[in-house]
Amino acid sequence: MVTGLSGSGKSSLAFHTLYAEGQRRYVESLSTYARQFLDQLDKPEVDAIEGLSPAIAIEQRGAGANPRSIIATATEIHDYLRILFAAIGIPHDPETGEPLERMMPVDVVKSLTERPNGTKIILLAPLDPGVAEDIPALVRDLQRQGFVRMRVDGILLEVEEAEKRWPTEEKERFDTIEVVVDRLVLREGVESRLADSVETALQICGAEAVASLQIPGSEEWEDISFLTGFRNPKTGFEVPELTPRHFSFNSPKGACPDCHGLGSEQFCDPDLVVPDRTKSLQGGAIKLPKKGGREMSWKQDRVAGLAEHFGVSGEAPFHDLPEEFQNALFYGTGGMEVPMLLQSGGRSFLRNVVFRGICRDVERLYEETSSESVRGQMGRFMAARNCQSCQGRRLREEFLAVKVGNDGDGSGLGIDEFCALPIEEGGEWLEQVKIPDDREGTVRPIVEEICR
Ligand SMILES: [Zn+2]
Numbered sequence: 001m002v003t004g005l006s007g008s009g010k011s012s013l014a015f016h017t018l019y020a021e022g023q024r025r026y027v028e029s030l031s032t033y034a035r036q037f038l039d040q041l042d043k044p045e046v047d048a049i050e051g052l053s054p055a056i057a058i059e060q061r062g063a064g065a066n067p068r069s070i071i072a073t074a075t076e077i078h079d080y081l082r083i084l085f086a087a088i089g090i091p092h093d094p095e096t097g098e099p100l101e102r103m104m105p106v107d108v109v110k111s112l113t114e115r116p117n118g119t120k121i122i123l124l125a126p127l128d129p130g131v132a133e134d135i136p137a138l139v140r141d142l143q144r145q146g147f148v149r150m151r152v153d154g155i156l157l158e159v160e161e162a163e164k165r166w167p168t169e170e171k172e173r174f175d176t177i178e179v180v181v182d183r184l185v186l187r188e189g190v191e192s193r194l195a196d197s198v199e200t201a202l203q204i205c206g207a208e209a210v211a212s213l214q215i216p217g218s219e220e221w222e223d224i225s226f227l228t229g230f231r232n233p234k235t236g237f238e239v240p241e242l243t244p245r246h247f248s249f250n251s252p253k254g255a256c257p258d259c260h261g262l263g264s265e266q267f268c269d270p271d272l273v274v275p276d277r278t279k280s281l282q283g284g285a286i287k288l289p290k291k292g293g294r295e296m297s298w299k300q301d302r303v304a305g306l307a308e309h310f311g312v313s314g315e316a317p318f319h320d321l322p323e324e325f326q327n328a329l330f331y332g333t334g335g336m337e338v339p340m341l342l343q344s345g346g347r348s349f350l351r352n353v354v355f356r357g358i359c360r361d362v363e364r365l366y367e368e369t370s371s372e373s374v375r376g377q378m379g380r381f382m383a384a385r386n387c388q389s390c391q392g393r394r395l396r397e398e399f400l401a402v403k404v405g406n407d408g409d410g411s412g413l414g415i416d417e418f419c420a421l422p423i424e425e426g427g428e429w430l431e432q433v434k435i436p437d438d439r440e441g442t443v444r445p446i447v448e449e450i451c452r
Helices: 010-029 075-088 105-113 129-144 159-164 191-205 300-310 323-331 358-368 372-379 415-419 423-431 437-451
Strands: 120-127 149-152 155-158 177-185 208-214 222-227 229-231 238-240 264-268 337-344 347-354 382-386
Touching: 075 415, 075 437, 105 191, 105 208, 105 222, 120 191, 129 159, 149 159, 155 159, 177 191, 191 208, 264 358, 300 323, 300 337, 323 358, 358 372, 358 382, 423 437
Parallel strands: none
Antiparallel strands: 120 177, 120 208, 149 155, 149 177, 208 222, 229 238, 264 382, 337 347
16 A cells, blocks of 8 residues: 555555566566567666556556557557567568568578588577576576576576576676577587578577578687578668667668658748848849858859849849749859959959859758857758658658558558557457567557557
8 A cells, every 4th residue: 555645646656566577577478589679667666566467557548549549659568569560571662662572581591511520510699698697587587488598798607507697797798698408519410400490590689580590510610690681672672670769760771861750841941041032133132241252152142143044134023024033043063163253352263163052051051060159050041840851751762661461462561651540440450460470479569558
């Protein structure tokens, strides 16, 4: 029982404690593979919590979500969505829309069986060092799955031995932790066992298997790493093995590289540079100061030179000027040199000038200047818009092209498309999503969690 004054945070305390413990138990019940993706909460500082099932406790939320609000606003489900897309999403080529083909474990097996007969092979599955924070849980998990050895920082140990030697100090932490999946000697007829083991190794890590090899007659062991992923055989376009981080705009792995996951970008808006298009060039159509700003595209002599080059009148209203000229004025002449009569120190001289464009100069100055006042001045011509690379969808295009809920025919939904659905529709769609049999145990609870 929790007692205290009204508003003192009783339910929050109770809730957070239960949430932390509930999530910890849920995470423990997941496979090693799924677990490494979840940020585990610290074990709450209590002696025991009884009667709590290993389920996900959902955070306290306002009563009754509006059924017409879209999924994107229900932020608490994003963690589960990212796991879902990483687990069963099918990557497509963003250019052609074709589904990518998985690079198969059979390719790994083929490469290994090409070694000489008698080669000793230790097949290993790398683990994220983060999973080792709760080493007793990891050891229990490995033993339950029948693994007896691991390799930590290159040393082979029985799992119990590894647990005993596990460093308690952060700075002594092991850098590499691998599960020994199989040890075998290469000879005729070993292929199917090797194939099973490679598959197991790839399932544990989800992306990588390591084979440590000793060629007959050699003292040396050599490590070979096999990464799997997806590939378009026609174009060679590749996507790595999917992880939930690839669907997070907070992670550099997933975020659109141009807007860094913000979804928007700042740009110099031509409508702010020329707010009144009934004015002429000579009548002050361009709002930027004519003086100062050395070599800037908006300086009077340069604008006049460009107008002359295009045969454009300085007295005509701006909206009557040809589009070609307007484009060049804002975005430059594309590297082409234009002869211009420039003024400097009371003298005029003819120069061939690459006209960079007013908007390009404003953007560059805004980003690069160290002067607060110049930045403020340029900022008056800047506006925000959707990022042109991701159209505001915040993720890299290859991960936006990962679809769930189809058989590779392009009819599934990307994570952004799913998030744009109204909540009810999204729930119905999710319920009919096909889950591959081998992922059913891990993925079904996640689907149920999202549907709640
Ligand atoms: Zn972007």
